Amino acid sequence: xxxxxxxxxxxxxxxxxxxxxxxxxxxxxxxxxxxxxxxxxxxxxxxxxxxxxxxxxxxxxxxxxxxxxxxxxxxxxxxxxxxxxxxxxxxxxxxxxxxxxxxxxxxxxxxxxxxxxxxxxxxxxxxxxxxxxxxxxxxxxxxxxxxxxxxxxxxxxxxxxxxxxxxxxxxxxxxxxxxxxxxxxxxxxxxxxxxxxxxxxxxxxxxxxxxxxxxxxxxxxxxxxxxxxxxxxxxxxxxxxxxxxxxxxxxxxxxxxxxxxxxxxxxxxxxxxx
Numbered sequence: 001x002x003x004x005x006x007x008x009x010x011x012x013x014x015x016x017x018x019x020x021x022x023x024x025x026x027x028x029x030x031x032x033x034x035x036x037x038x039x040x041x042x043x044x045x046x047x048x049x050x051x052x053x054x055x056x057x058x059x060x061x062x063x064x065x066x067x068x069x070x071x072x073x074x075x076x077x078x079x080x081x082x083x084x085x086x087x088x089x090x091x092x093x094x095x096x097x098x099x100x101x102x103x104x105x106x107x108x109x110x111x112x113x114x115x116x117x118x119x120x121x122x123x124x125x126x127x128x129x130x131x132x133x134x135x136x137x138x139x140x141x142x143x144x145x146x147x148x149x150x151x152x153x154x155x156x157x158x159x160x161x162x163x164x165x166x167x168x169x170x171x172x173x174x175x176x177x178x179x180x181x182x183x184x185x186x187x188x189x190x191x192x193x194x195x196x197x198x199x200x201x202x203x204x205x206x207x208x209x210x211x212x213x214x215x216x217x218x219x220x221x222x223x224x225x226x227x228x229x230x231x232x233x234x235x236x237x238x239x240x241x242x243x244x245x246x247x248x249x250x251x252x253x254x255x256x257x258x259x260x261x262x263x264x265x266x267x268x269x270x271x272x273x274x
Contacts, residue, residue, distance in 0.1 A: 047181020
């Protein structure tokens with residue numbers, strides 16, 4: 001299976017509408033070279049551009065939904081379209097991720113559970129999600145013997161909360177996808193936590209960040225793909241980049257069989273029966 005992580009430069013001089021068009025073209029460029037495409041968190045506005053959350057918020061099936069659904073369909077890829085500031089007509093704003101099938105259908109929407117800001121910024125401007133989200137990706141079309149994967153979804157600050165990812169594993173997740181707008185000043189944590197989540201859950205981690213500067217906050221970039229043993233399969237640099245990597249979803253089951261640490265859990269939720 002091949003995945004392309006699109007590390008988008010969120011340039012404050014570029015309009016949201018122009019960025020949507022540009023990013024949709026990048027998604028279409030992955031046709032034939034990727035099965036799964038991943039975008040970063042809040043790439044339309046910038047994760048730290050708090051003053052734009054309200055003005056650029058859109059309904060779930062708003063402009064970004066429409067453009068990304070068509071891009072997924074045109075490219076014939078599974079698309080984790082990063083996240084948008086979602087305006088719920090009956091509630092607060094949410095930091096919501098959208099996932100589309102190769103036919104352009106919405107297969108998952110995840111409202112970020114852990115909001116960053118320590119009683120300011122996102123933590124007060126957006127509501128907290130309450131539901132874990134997974135979706136099933138079959139093996140690449142037309143390739144016999146290829147293994148599919150169950151994908152668990154988290155967003156940025158979620159990466160600091162291992163219990164969320166353990167719950168996703170209990171729900172069947174074998175691949176963990178984490179879009180983010182992670183600041184450069186804490187880049188060491190980004191790499192460390194991505195590897196930790198992979199090792200402790202014996203799962204692939206695909207973590208896609210942004211480049212550029214959001215509201216004066218330089219972004220870490222360095223999108224990363226980690227295998228179930230914690231080995232880094234690919235890592236981007238600091239600028240805008242398409243990071244493409246091939247990975248074998250079957251390695252998750254093999255790792256869990258070879259080193260069955262998950263079966264020895266004695267705290268928290270009971271391991272699911274197989």
